[in-house]
Amino acid sequence: MDATELRELLSLEGLRLLDSLPQWDSAADVVRTVSALRREGHPPARVAAALAQSRLRSRAETKFGPFAERMLFTEAGLEQATRLSVAAQHAGRFQRAGIGWVADLGCGIGADAMALASLDIEVTAVERDEVTAAVAAYNLAPWSNARVEHGTAEEADLAGIGGVYLDPARRDGVKRLANPADWSPSLDFAFDLATRLPTGVKLGPGIDRDLIPDDAEAQWVSVDRDVVELGLWFGAVARAGIRRSALVIGSHGVAELSAERDSEDEPVGTLGEYVYEPDGAVIRARLIGDLARSLGGRMLSPTIAYLTADTAVQTPFASAFRVVEEFPLDKRTLKKELAAREIGTLEIKKRGVDIDPATFRSSLGLAGSESATLILTRVGERRRALLAERVG
Incomplete structure (x- = not known):
């Protein structure tokens, strides 16, 4: 626009x-x-x-629900905007820390600023792009405790501010910027602020983990199994004793798995009756071992993020599958077995094997009224195909 x-x-x-x-x-x-x-x-x-x-x-609507009907958007602003359910989690941190005035630096169309303002927190939202700043001002108009400034994060007046939230721009137009020094504001600028004020920094979930400061609480967030961000939290908005967490939002509500550090994986064991696929936020946070222990489970293979257990446990942190049968990962064998079971609809999941699921599915000649899930992976060192059904 x-x-x-x-x-x-x-x-x-x-x-x-x-x-x-x-x-x-x-x-x-x-x-x-x-x-x-x-x-x-x-x-x-x-x-x-x-x-x-x-x-x-x-x-x-997928990000803002009914609020979208009364908001304005830019194409880029909508793509980069925080989902309202996630922004509410951000705002809650500042509220629980007792911070009454927050600067949202790089506010975009104003999603996080809206969540902060709705909790009666004073918000100064700063946006460098003039059109986007005007859109943010429109979206924040219902809240008298929020104001928008057209300017840069680096030049914002932070006198009296109690906390800061930043979402550095990581693109130059359509080009993704790989070097954090080129982001706007830069990662160094954000981390410097964090030494002086309670600070939250929104980053992409795939960021190089070596960039995460030792004193930051790193929280990976997923919504409906899609990992949407990494939040780094400093000072009063970080929690004592937590350095790694996975926040999972979905139909179940909100759930979190957290720890002081990356967790140690469980040993590899025999294939049980159930296979669990950890949520991407759990994988990113490297808390697979803690999840395995909560399920009474074990690893299927040393470097693959599938777990197995002998019992079914409902958990928001993983999808569960009951193993119907185990086969060698051989196309001719699978084609015969699936035909015998009249399976015409097949969900294919894979980890640890170099196979394109769409191409593999089309080669199986599927026909029939039944449906199933096929998990292509390694069990120990063996390439295996697990015929399964979803149970959670």
């Missing part, structure tokens, strides 16, 4: 048009819709801006 498009949207007529549009339907005839709106007298630029925003609002 550019400044001209934003001006169209923020006009009284633009907002009325946007709110009058039906829910976005990707299958609808856009040309017909545009023609109808033009016949009603709306200028082309306003129609284009409103329809683009309607599409973004529809996409935003």
Whole structure:
């Protein structure tokens, strides 16, 4: 979105048009819709801006739920925005620490600032991009305790601020920036702030772990089994005795596995009746061993993140499968066995073997009304195929 498009949207007529549009339907005839709106007298630029925003609002529902209906978005801002369920967890840290005024440096479209403001925390949200700052100001307008400043994190006035939250920009347009010194603000700037103020830093979950300071609490977060971020927490917003944690958000609610350090893996053991696939946040946090012990389980192979156990245990930290049968990882054998069981729908999961699941599935000639899961992996040092069914 550019400044001209934003001006169209923020006009009284633009907002009325946007709110009058039906829910976005990707299958609808856009040309017909545009023609109808033009016949009603709306200028082309306003129609284009409103329809683009309607599409973004529809996409935003997965992150913001019903709040998306009253927000504005940019394409990049929506992609990078914190999910509201995760932002609420961030804000709760500052609230529990008793911090009454937070600077959100690099606030984007304002997701984290919204969560902070909703807990009656004073928020100064700073954004370097002028259009994005204007969008954030619109989104934060319902909260009198939040204000948006157009500027850089490095130049923000932090006098009186009680805590800081940063989400460094890690892209230059569409290009991903590999060097943390090139981020905006840089990682060094963020870590320097953390020596002076309670600080939270949002990073990508795949960051080089060697960059994580020893005094940081590192929390990997997943939503519906998708690992969405790594949060580093310092000072009063970090918890004593915790350096590694996996926060898992899903239909079960919110659950957390935490520890003072990376956990030691359990030894490799024999294949049990059940196989567990740890949540990605647990894997990233290197807490697989602690999870295995909570399940009474063991590793399937030394370097593969599958666990096995003899009993079924409901856990938010892993998906569970009951092993129906074990086969050699041989295509001809599997094709015969799946045909005999009339399996036509097959979920394929794999770790530790160099196989493309889509290509492998198409080679099996599946037909039939039954469904199953096939886990392609190593049991000890052997390449195996585990026919299984989901149990949790």
